[in-house]
Amino acid sequence: MHRFRVLYGGGPLNLAVLLLCVAVAGYAASIVVGDAAWPWMAVWFVAAVVVHDGLLSPLAAAADAVLRFCLRWFPRVPARQTTVNYIRVPVLGAALTFLMFLPGIIRQGEPVVIGQTGLDQGPFLGRWLLLVAAMVAVSALVYGVGGLTRR
């Protein structure tokens, strides 16, 4: 048993659980092996991880770092660690809604939408911009009110 732990790096339960997980995934994947489009499913599966871990997360971290750097050198902003949040929060809200409701905002797949619902995607971009403007405005208002009470 000790030998097993040393060689494997974990207990037998660990091995059993992880093998079961891989087995379920393999079994599930076998459902679609007859589907000519299965390679695309695999591509989208891996791409989801790569785009999140390799693109969006570093991009968000870099944007945040740049934002904090800029705020530090912006002379009229009071030196408070939390000031950055008045920009972070509306930007995160905008990014979240943009990504989740992307098809309507960029009018992707509109012919199908019209065929299914009888309605086009015309209103979505304007509505999203209004939503973002509202989030920015509320954040600016809260910042302004906070600034007044701090004085």
Place this chain on the structure above:
Amino acid sequence: MERRRPPLPRFRSPLRGPWLTSVFGVVLLVALPVVIITGLLSYVAYGPQFGQAIPGDVGILHLPLFDWPASPSWLYRLTQGLHVGLGMILVPVVLAKLWSVAPKLFDWPPVRSPAQALERLSLLLLVGGILFEIVTGLLNIQYDYVFGFSFYAAHYVGAWVFIGAFVAHVVLKLPHMVRGLRSRSLRAELRVPTSQTRPEDPDDDLGLVSEQPGPATMSRRGALALVGGGSLLVAVLTAGQTLGGPLRSLAVLLPRGRNSAAADGGPNDFPVNKTFAVTGIEPGAVGAAWRLDLTGGAALVRLDLDALATQPQHTATLPIACVEGWSTTQTWTGVRLRDLAALAGVPTPASAVVRSLEKGAFAQATLTSGQVLHPDALLATAVNGAPLGPDHGYPARVVVPALPGVHNTKWVRSIEFRSV
């Protein structure tokens, strides 16, 4: 090994640590099973026993099969509304959880033992699974089929890949989560402002706490409020498509936040699931020449719209609830399916196949005995007191309580009542 560490990113947020990860983890541990089970129930609701659930052959990877009930009428509206709505509300929590464990991605050395290699593979399945389900699900409810494969098949298979990895992850990490949750009091943490926010205690074995933390720009309660606020925002933007009524217009970014192109507030002004224009049905086929064929009995029974109108009429208020999570409740009038079954000479059918004038994947649907015989199961010819509009299935459509929307066949041509 540490000396040869390549210039991987250093994580400096003082908020990361076992406690914060465990808080996000416990939310997902409670909520994701609801999303999973309602999703698997949807597969059962589609009627795999009739070969009309997709993908067709899933081996042992399904819930125990049973005849999907026809009551309560809001059953599929509830399960599928929860599946889509809760799934979307959890997106900010999933993203926050992934953010909180981001340093693990850059573990160095990347592989220390076979156990760790295997676990990293399972994490690829876990993270890939949840992101794949979120992406395909979000695209599907917005009718964006940019991925080019069968949504049903991919979303179902992706779900099982995730389920296996999720169970393994819970089994292996549950003790860490319990320890993490016990390491701090939530109530106490909610009183700590940013200025007092300090990193969690070092966690050498877990590697979540930053070794070179920067100053806090946000408190932990602020981070929780940010994530909760994101979920609340998504809830407000989503719930209306399921709840309907005046709340529908709150779903401003979803196709089902709107009713119909007519937008006249009239009896047919409610969301359409496939317009007449794209069915390819000849307009003449739904005019005076339209006939309804009832088969399965000793002889074919053929009715025109006038003959259908002379049959006993029944009115029921029932939802149409679709796989995309949206629903709309209307008051339908027509002939009970069980009366049509009796008329056809098969008063207690084992099943019924409803065929539409349209062609294609969902141009027919098989109903169970319980669905046909339910007193509110209708071949509707009117909605809210007016004849069905062309987009809602004129001259006649099926409306069965708790049936997935797409199986409420429109532009019905025939019904075959089967005795076995």
